[in-house]
Amino acid sequence: MQAQEHGDLSTRLAANHKSGRVQTMFEENDQERQNSNPEEMGEFNEMAALLAQSSSPISIKRGDVVEGVIVRIDQDEILVDIGLKSEGVLSTKELPANGYGSFNELHINDKVLVYVIQPETQDGHALLSLKRANAERQWRIAEEQYKNGELLKARVIDYNKGGLIVDVSGIRGFVPISQILNLKREEVASGGESQETAAKLQSMKDKELQLKIIEINRARNRLILSERLAVQEWRQRRREELLDELKPGEVRHGVVSNLANFGAFVDLGGADGLVHISQLAWSRVNHPSEVLHVGQQVEVQVLSVDKEKKKIALSIKRAEVDPWTTVEQRYTPGQVVTGVITKIAPFGAFARIEDGIEGLIHLSELTPGMDPRQTLHEGVP
Template sequence: MGTFTEDGQYIPRQIVEDDLGDIDLDHAYDSTLVEVEEGKIVEGTVVRVDKDEVLLDIGYKSEGVIPARELSIRNDVDPSEVVSLGDRIEALVVTKEDKDGRLILSKKRAQYERAWGTIEKIKEEDGVVKGPVIEVVKGGLILDIGLRGFLPASLVELRRVRDLQPYVGRELEAKIIELDKNRNNVVLSRRAWLEETQREQREAFLDNLKPGERRKGVVSSVVNFGAFVDLGGMDGLIHVSELSWKHVDHPSSVVSVGDEVEVEVLEVDLERERISLSLKATQQDPWQEFASTHRVGELVYGRVTKLVPFGAFVQVGDGIEGLVHISEMSAHHVDLPEQVVTPGEELWVKIIDLDLQRRRISLSIKQAAEGGEVAAEYQEHFGEHAYDDEGNYIGGGTEPEAEVAAEVVEASEGQQAWAEYYAEGEAGTTAVAEDGTEYEYVEVIEEVVEVVDADAEAADAGSGDAEGAEVVDEA
């Protein structure tokens, strides 16, 4: 073998004397040549490094050429970053002689062949591979484990990672979950490795987590059916029904990825390692709050949110809706709710029933017109002088009915607009208010007292004895 100068120039070994003995020169020359066959792995010394290829002395009649693309499993690398002059490396013979008479070699294919044996053994033993992340591709990462191992994005961490770029250059450990040499396919899972190494930690975490506890966490993912929260060891699910006391169209309207939240633990499933969480359990129940500050008989101000065949829903608080049955809309008979009110209209209503357990409020426009005690939050609006000792509105000399008709209170102007409701109420069905309360449609037979003019009746009937009133049943 020759030597290298300080500037990297290769100097072949010189023959200083005839030491062949009885062997002729041609035979001696042939005996020093390496046998080369396509697909065979050979070893040699790097004698030249260019930007597009590397020359390798393997003891053949000419140096072998390793194209830049055949140096590494990494794409678009500089040959000088992979090998240096004098390095002893292995290469696989790709072509014994190309059209230009060159011996074409591949370092990465030799590395690939060596690695497969190791990888197959690790897979059989259910072992772990380790390598740097060299590339981000569609759907995941590429690891250099002697060959290109694919790590899907969903298997990088215990939860899905959206930004994979920060992983480039990091050395990761992973389990082999799929191996196919014919397709050159190696699929890895870091999550499987993490789950295995963290199983004891997870078991301890779940054992220490009790229903009813409140924990702080970070929203890690938002899906159609809820939101996942990282509790610092495992993810728990807040189902969409547990995000808010109000109706939620989509979880993204309540929380976003990265939000810090306080949640209450509802359930811990040790067998399936699942944690059920609630966000609304940490918040004031608007129904409980409303029930504690209001009572039957009070007047409250609200906004009509929806009309159904049997009445109208009126929002009387944040997340609180009550039903004005059609029979409570007016003192006279009403065929359709739209004859009395329209969606968006604001008006006074009286609370005639408050069922906290079933989360239902019955309201009356008809009885509100008769006056009564106004709820405390509206008394502050008018001032103490406008009410008597019992809380009834006196309005400084004006009739309460006049003030009601004027609708001077604007308590709900800044409240959130309501979305479309789920279903229109029909006879025999239920209607759902925005706050989730269901009201069943029941036909009510009203007793309407029709006053008959006694003199007119006497004239028609030929008698002057008729008096009083006739009761007429109307559906």
């Protein structure tokens, strides 16, 4: 029997006339491909899979959160392609005034997460919500931050005896009291039961903290964070950066973090440097507490950086003007000044007339017969 031509598709009656089935060119070609090479067979199978996929509609239900692509933006509604026969509809009335998801932040071809309110309306469109999907979007971001070990910032919105409650881009997170940075060991042990600890927790409300996610469970809406780990990791990263950045001779701003008999430690914003006691001031210093206190802001000059030992040597006095360079502008021979005795020696006494400027009162300049060790006292004018 002759073939009947219909455009590009030729059909012929099947060999089994009783079945009444029509055999297409695709079936003929399938039989021919059985004798073809494997590469041609692979291409045919791939095309068949794509045809099957395109003919199978995606199944969605209320409450699903799916990813779609914006295909049209109107003043009242936005059409989103989520893989259905018709686009889903997103009302612009629910969009936030600014920030992510606001009208001005959305553009055609943007990928967005949407929440399915109704799989199909009378018009054949799915009814979608961007606002409800935003929470799911934030959870996905949080999961990525957890996997990558990222640091984040969050605002404290409340507290209880167990710790702090924070807002992580719309998700309620919890910072256990053991993971809060500026609490003493006994305060952590009390678990927020004492009034003093409770007052500290309350004072942190509305503050922004640097945090790291240490546990996440989407099914239970559980997000646990640590301030201690976040600050430790940040300081470690910043320390490495500073060791590369700092150059001898630079003047940097810092905060005194600790005092010791041999000097003071200054936090440069992630790494501590040591100011030896000899570099604290131009005048003699017996103990760092005489000129500094913890928390004091200071200007320091970088003396040296040892990357291998990870040590930074600093100087406070070199960040200031050496008073001896201008001493002749302030004092002249014969001028009478007031000073403070700083040291008594067999040959006389030393007196400080200003910070960094000390002079010797020789024994010959004292009243005849005066014993400086009996009549003069250190620290007294």
